[in-house]
Amino acid sequence: MKKLILLLVAAMTLMLPVAGFAAPNGEAIYQKACSVCHNTGIAGAPQLGNKAAWKERNARGVDDLTGVAIKGKGAMPAKGGHSELSDAEVKAAVEYMMEKGK
Numbered sequence: 001m002k003k004l005i006l007l008l009v010a011a012m013t014l015m016l017p018v019a020g021f022a023a024p025n026g027e028a029i030y031q032k033a034c035s036v037c038h039n040t041g042i043a044g045a046p047q048l049g050n051k052a053a054w055k056e057r058n059a060r061g062v063d064d065l066t067g068v069a070i071k072g073k074g075a076m077p078a079k080g081g082h083s084e085l086s087d088a089e090v091k092a093a094v095e096y097m098m099e100k101g102k
């Protein structure tokens with residue numbers, strides 16, 4: 001029994017870093033791919049942390065906003081110009097921005 005518990009603990013410890021890699025880090029992706037425009041609000045980009053700019057957008061929901069961010073809109077290129085990002089990574093960055101705009 002003791003051995004089994006030890007094995008379980010070892011297995012869980014091994015799985016943790018894998019889970020960390022699997023879930024994209026929204027803040028890191030934002031800093032890399034989105035902050036250039038969204039930190040200052042260049043060219044009409046909704047600024048990070050600007051609650052007035054995000055109130056209506058947050059109400060539209062994460063899927064709608066992620067769809068727009070993937071395709072691009074107006075002065076915003078598709079995926080902010082970072083075509084190497086997966087859709088899940090763009091979504092994580094959008095979630096980070098939505099959270100900051102609450």
Ligand code: HEC
Nearest residue numbers: 033034037043044045065068069074075076079080093094
């Ligand atoms: C080159 C500058 C630029 C970069 C880089 C950029 N954006 Fe934008 N973003 C904009 C502009 C400009 C708008 C406003 C577009 C409009 O409403 O016409 C915008 C709007 C948005 C919106 C709101 C869309 C809507 O329908 O209201 C979201 C969400 C968004 N960006 C997410 C992101 C994410 C996520 C990234 C990084 C992966 C990113 N942006 C990178 C310029 C940029």
